Amino acid sequence: MFKKTTRPYIEKFIAKYATTERILDVGSGGSSYHRYFPNRLTVDIDPERKPEVVADAKSLPFKTGEFTAVLCTEVLEHVDDPKVVAAELMRVLAENGTLILTTRFLYPLHDTPSDYFRFTKYGLQLLFSEWDIVEISSEMGDFATIGTLVQRIGFQSDMRGGRVSKLLVYCLARCLVALDWLILKEYGNIKKSVVESNILSTGVHIAVRKNKKRTALK
Numbered sequence: 001m002f003k004k005t006t007r008p009y010i011e012k013f014i015a016k017y018a019t020t021e022r023i024l025d026v027g028s029g030g031s032s033y034h035r036y037f038p039n040r041l042t043v044d045i046d047p048e049r050k051p052e053v054v055a056d057a058k059s060l061p062f063k064t065g066e067f068t069a070v071l072c073t074e075v076l077e078h079v080d081d082p083k084v085v086a087a088e089l090m091r092v093l094a095e096n097g098t099l100i101l102t103t104r105f106l107y108p109l110h111d112t113p114s115d116y117f118r119f120t121k122y123g124l125q126l127l128f129s130e131w132d133i134v135e136i137s138s139e140m141g142d143f144a145t146i147g148t149l150v151q152r153i154g155f156q157s158d159m160r161g162g163r164v165s166k167l168l169v170y171c172l173a174r175c176l177v178a179l180d181w182l183i184l185k186e187y188g189n190i191k192k193s194v195v196e197s198n199i200l201s202t203g204v205h206i207a208v209r210k211n212k213k214r215t216a217l218k
Helices: 007-015 082-091 121-127 142-155 162-177 212-216
Strands: 023-026 040-044 067-073 093-104 132-138 203-209
Touching: 007 067, 007 093, 007 203, 082 093, 082 121, 121 132, 121 203, 142 162
Parallel strands: 023 040, 023 067, 067 093
Antiparallel strands: 093 203, 132 203
16 A cells, blocks of 8 residues: 555556667656666656766757657656657657657646646647557546545655554555446536546556658648
């Protein structure tokens, strides 16, 4: 109950795109994805995280189409201009290459003060609408999302009652995470006229392919 609930979901998603080819890992500070991408080149804006290249995601010091894949996990919510960053990620991606990206939807403030945006799956579809979306998925179910928010309250706060109170919070979080089976059907509006899935989710995962033909249609 004390482990981050989101981590297994992120790893399961990116593991599907594991490769031994040379890829770019943008915002790689502190990540542990070497086993999936042993030949990754790490980039981060923070030199204290010891990336191989220190650079801003808005202006990457690489050639156009240099990488067959680009990994960008938990970064987009922390940049001040997501559109520029999205375009730059696609620029350095080779034709038919794949961008593997995860970001936050319903989630507490974290790594402040550089925490600026949240993204729905429809927002990401719009952001990458010029490219081929291979896959887009919600990270967690509704109750699991609520449980994760409760867990983060425990992680990111001091509480009356100290460790006893925190234990109660973590137990509550664990119980909530296990309740997604209760939901039979979800809707995108209160009138229940639009069927939807995962109206609550901690994050969204997306894989985007850079397609030459789609690029030519711009």
